[in-house]
Amino acid sequence: MGQARLFRVTQAEYNRNLCPLCRGFRGLCGKPICPILVKAKAMLELEKGLSSENVFGSSPPSVFVGSWNYPRVLTGPLVPPISATDTSIMDLPELWLDKPLDEILRYRFSLVRGKSTMDVKSARDPSRLLSTVQEVVMASKPTDTEMWFTKKPKLSIIFSPREPPSGPSAFIKRAVLAENPRVPRQIDQVVSDADLRAELGVRKLYDSSISQRQITRVFSVGLLGLKQQRRLVPTEWSITAVDDILGRALHREVLNYPWINEFRIFGHMALGNNVQVLLIPSSWMFEALEAWLVSPDSLPRSDHELVWGRRSYAGDLAGAYYATRLPVLEYLKSIRRQAGALIFLEVYPEWIPLGVWRFREICREALKREPMKFNTLNESLKELKGRLRLPLEKWIERSKILEWYRTQTRITTFLTHNIKGAFLQVP
Numbered sequence: 174m175g176q177a178r179l180f181r182v183t184q185a186e187y188n189r190n191l192c193p194l195c196r197g198f199r200g201l202c203g204k205p206i207c208p209i210l211v212k213a214k215a216m217l218e219l220e221k222g223l224s225s226e227n228v229f230g231s232s233p234p235s236v237f238v239g240s241w242n243y244p245r246v247l248t249g250p251l252v253p254p255i256s257a258t259d260t261s262i263m264d265l266p267e268l269w270l271d272k273p274l275d276e277i278l279r280y281r282f283s284l285v286r287g288k289s290t291m292d293v294k295s296a297r298d299p300s301r302l303l304s305t306v307q308e309v310v311m312a313s314k315p316t317d318t319e320m321w322f323t324k325k326p327k328l329s330i331i332f333s334p335r336e337p338p339s340g341p342s343a344f345i346k347r348a349v350l351a352e353n354p355r356v357p358r359q360i361d362q363v364v365s366d367a368d369l370r371a372e373l374g375v376r377k378l379y380d381s382s383i384s385q386r387q388i389t390r391v392f393s394v395g396l397l398g399l400k401q402q403r404r405l406v407p408t409e410w411s412i413t414a415v416d417d418i419l420g421r422a423l424h425r426e427v428l429n430y431p432w433i434n435e436f437r438i439f440g441h442m443a444l445g446n447n448v449q450v451l452l453i454p455s456s457w458m459f460e461a462l463e464a465w466l467v468s469p470d471s472l473p474r475s476d477h478e479l480v481w482g483r484r485s486y487a488g489d490l491a492g493a494y495y496a497t498r499l500p501v502l503e504y505l506k507s508i509r510r511q512a513g514a515l516i517f518l519e520v521y522p523e524w525i526p527l528g529v530w531r532f533r534e535i536c537r538e539a540l541k542r543e544p545m546k547f548n549t550l551n552e553s554l555k556e557l558k559g560r561l562r563l564p565l566e567k568w569i570e571r572s573k574i575l576e577w578y579r580t581q582t583r584i585t586t587f588l589t590h591n592i593k594g595a596f597l598q599v600p
Contacts, residue, residue, distance in 0.1 A: 231315040233264035240407035249287035266530040287345035296395020312354035371398035416495035423502035436553040441539035445524035455513040460574040463518040492529035500536040
């Protein structure tokens, strides 16, 4: 599969997302919210529902496919054993930007994860358990699901750099749906097409207004692609793969549009993260710079691409690169213009690892707002300086695109120079 280069999480990505200080005592690491304490409170609320080896609840719908021990991975649905009228919010990151961090953590810690070891190729001939998991994922609304475990779910905690965390887990013996899932017609058509390549399936669902979160789930449980090539894809890998598939499709389209004619700045802050977007009048190029403000000596990391995109994996920013590139391309398509783009990502000490989705959604929110417009790059940078905590000089020092843009010789400059010279030579 062409997306194999995206199917990994770098060690640097894990190091940036896992807190080495927190031991469950408030204030030890300086964060206003301790995820361990939030989880403890969520566990108290779940205690009755976890008193046996059986759980019944309404799946958001949600599923988790692990990456450990690939190609034999742990797979299963996520089900909250609590009474709720609508559990869909528990797996809809696009609705979380205005929520407090502790509330988001309670959503995720309330999801009990059933798991069963499956070979990734089992998607081509799914077992009864995997078929049930796939039915859950195809549903457009929460589906009542019952799970039986080999033993009582373990109250463990797992943080991932790309995927929101989940709550207790246990090996699953059996799972059944207590109701018929409501499957959107577009999903049913794409899943049933055994001759449709996975990338085309992702794009077709996206063009049919199926949410990106659901596309990622369907991709992850092996419901897309040629029948004899389908496979389970670990959730954290599928998130970045879908971001990249959609981004590359939009990139090809955006290259046909004319340039914007001024500098534009967008920005938004949420959940301990700051995203600032600078669009420049040029052909397509993209750079994402990320700084974790954990000390005064913090320096940004960066990855970039020029007009034809990139072929290698964005190893420094990993999933954050693809998660922010997609919203920019969506915006440029919506205005039918082409531009260069620089994304400045600041992660503040109060941030708790909840996955890379927050960069995508904060960036989308920023691009919905009216931009500030400028005639020159220097005016734009002056505005950015007041929007970023890290000194602007550090961003400029690390940026490849800014250096290239400032020093390149533009063909328009060359033509203007020669036209002026011609006029000067006229007697």
